[in-house]
Amino acid sequence: MALAHIQAPKPPPFSDAQFNQFLVDARKAETIADPLQRCLGYPNPPGLDWSAAVTSAYCRYQFDPVVTRAEVRRLIESGYAQELDKRLADALHAQLTKPDAQALLDRTFVIDFKDGSEQTRALMDAWKRQSPMSAFALAASGTAYVEMARQVRGSDYASKTPQNSFESMERLLERAHTDLDKAVELDPQITSAYGAMVYAGTLQSDDAYAVNAAKRGLAVDPANYTIYARLVWMAQPKWGGTVQNMQRIIAAAQRHAKENPLLRLLFSESMGGEAYVENCDCNPLTEMDLYKAGVRRGCARRYVDEWRMGRKKSKLSRTVCDLPFGSASV
Numbered sequence: 001m002a003l004a005h006i007q008a009p010k011p012p013p014f015s016d017a018q019f020n021q022f023l024v025d026a027r028k029a030e031t032i033a034d035p036l037q038r039c040l041g042y043p044n045p046p047g048l049d050w051s052a053a054v055t056s057a058y059c060r061y062q063f064d065p066v067v068t069r070a071e072v073r074r075l076i077e078s079g080y081a082q083e084l085d086k087r088l089a090d091a092l093h094a095q096l097t098k099p100d101a102q103a104l105l106d107r108t109f110v111i112d113f114k115d116g117s118e119q120t121r122a123l124m125d126a127w128k129r130q131s132p133m134s135a136f137a138l139a140a141s142g143t144a145y146v147e148m149a150r151q152v153r154g155s156d157y158a159s160k161t162p163q164n165s166f167e168s169m170e171r172l173l174e175r176a177h178t179d180l181d182k183a184v185e186l187d188p189q190i191t192s193a194y195g196a197m198v199y200a201g202t203l204q205s206d207d208a209y210a211v212n213a214a215k216r217g218l219a220v221d222p223a224n225y226t227i228y229a230r231l232v233w234m235a236q237p238k239w240g241g242t243v244q245n246m247q248r249i250i251a252a253a254q255r256h257a258k259e260n261p262l263l264r265l266l267f268s269e270s271m272g273g274e275a276y277v278e279n280c281d282c283n284p285l286t287e288m289d290l291y292k293a294g295v296r297r298g299c300a301r302r303y304v305d306e307w308r309m310g311r312k313k314s315k316l317s318r319t320v321c322d323l324p325f326g327s328a329s330v
Contacts, residue, residue: 022046051261060103076127088136099259102223102225103225103226113140124141139180139183140192143196152165169203177200192226194213194216194217195230202239207234223257223259225262228249228266231249232246232249249266
């Protein structure tokens with residue numbers, strides 16, 4: 001009798017022919033060597049349309065820094081840190097003054113400096129020795145310290161995390177605070193530092209520090225994607241927040257979406273994001289509804305990117321509901 005009440009699966013929002021064409025186009029895109037052009041050339045999933053502006057902004061946020069990691073290393077190791085500072089200063093000026101340069105500095109920091117490796121740590125220290133009063137060197141160093149702290153902390157529940165991991169995280173975050181606070185003292189407009197501060201405050205459960213940093217950063221750049229994205233991340237239930245608070249932040253961000261199309265990506269979190277999906281009893285009969293809701297509202301390019309990069313997850317809903325600024329991107 002109970003079987004009569006089981007919900008029948010809904011048909012997918014595309015035909016077999018549409019799906020097969022998508023696979024043909026996707027395989028063609030996979031032959032493109034350049035990551036940025038591959039991302040831009042990837043087809044939309046069948047039956048779903050996204051704004052070209054959002055797609056372009058997302059791909060550039062992932063793959064288009066103003067200076068590459070290799071160039072950063074070359075400039076610092078060859079004693080030209082001042083040239084690196086100038087290029088980053090130009091990127092910040094463009095981000096704050098040119099409509100087509102949104103997130104230019106922030107995405108460079110995410111791509112180049114959100115790295116907890118010992119090699120990056122040594123490079124940041126060398127940069128600070130060359131330019132001890134460089135706000136960009138200090139902000140980049142603080143960003144790398146925060147990522148080191150995140151890696152030491154790990155992703156497990158607090159009850160399953162060793163005490164020495166927390167102690168190591170705190171020591172690294174103290175160094176991050178020193179560098180980040182000094183960076184914004186030297187240059188209050190350096191938005192990338194505020195984004196790292198929000199991240200650090202969340203790891204320490206210091207909401208006051210994180211919110212204060214977000215307010216200061218948004219006062220400089222009201223349409224800043226990285227800051228809003230980290231506020232949404234901080235508001236997840238796993239950090240003591242609520243889905244309702246996440247939705248409130250997402251709604252506030254959309255007031256600036258015309259200036260920065262990246263903010264549309266935050267719709268992927270409107271159902272609670274990774275915390276919701278990881279903690280739900282995912283019903284395969286309703287999983288397609290999650291797919292459609294998440295993809296339609298902005299996170300489908302992440303789904304396509306995960307597929308292209310070969311990082312499929314165990315459930316389709318987890319793939320499309322992940323944040324673009326999750327463990328790899330923000």
